[in-house]
Amino acid sequence: MSSKDVAVLKKILQNIESIMKYCADCRSLEDFSSDTMRLEATVFNLMQIGELAKGSLSDETKAQIKTIPWQQIYGMRNRIVHGYSGINMQIVWDTVSVDIPMLHKELKSIVETNT
Numbered sequence: 001m002s003s004k005d006v007a008v009l010k011k012i013l014q015n016i017e018s019i020m021k022y023c024a025d026c027r028s029l030e031d032f033s034s035d036t037m038r039l040e041a042t043v044f045n046l047m048q049i050g051e052l053a054k055g056s057l058s059d060e061t062k063a064q065i066k067t068i069p070w071q072q073i074y075g076m077r078n079r080i081v082h083g084y085s086g087i088n089m090q091i092v093w094d095t096v097s098v099d100i101p102m103l104h105k106e107l108k109s110i111v112e113t114n115t
Contacts (some may be wrong), residue, residue: 001114005061009111011068015045016104019040029093042096043080043087050077067106 019042026032033039052109053062054074062070080087 001061001062002058005058006111006114007109008052009061009114011056011109012049013104013107015049015052016100016107019100020104023096026074026097029090032093032096033089039089043092045081046092046095047077049079050074053077063064065110068103 011049019107022038022042022045023032032042050073054077057070062068076091080089
């Protein structure tokens with residue numbers, strides 16, 4: 001894995017950690033969506049993750065890391081950016097509460113192995 005790709009993965013990890021920090025006290029969709037600043041900061045970081053995954057990370061690295069759903073990550077970015085039929089906050093919340101912690105664990109392990 002190239003040093004550029006490791007740097008991109010570290011940036012994605014930073015975005016993930018920001019989301020986890022913003023949402024640390026959220027236990028439900030209602031908690032999450034009650035603070036528009038938290039919601040907007042979280043959605044921004046999800047967009048950044050998708051953009052980095054699609055445009056900055058090499059295809060070779062994405063092919064090498066088969067445990068990460070790269071297409072779905074970029075698909076989330078597209079839904080947010082283009083607002084296809086509005087943003088479904090339940091999907092965003094499910095991503096934040098279920099997928100982000102798993103992605104954090106997986107990427108942290110990969111970054112630690114490659115640094």
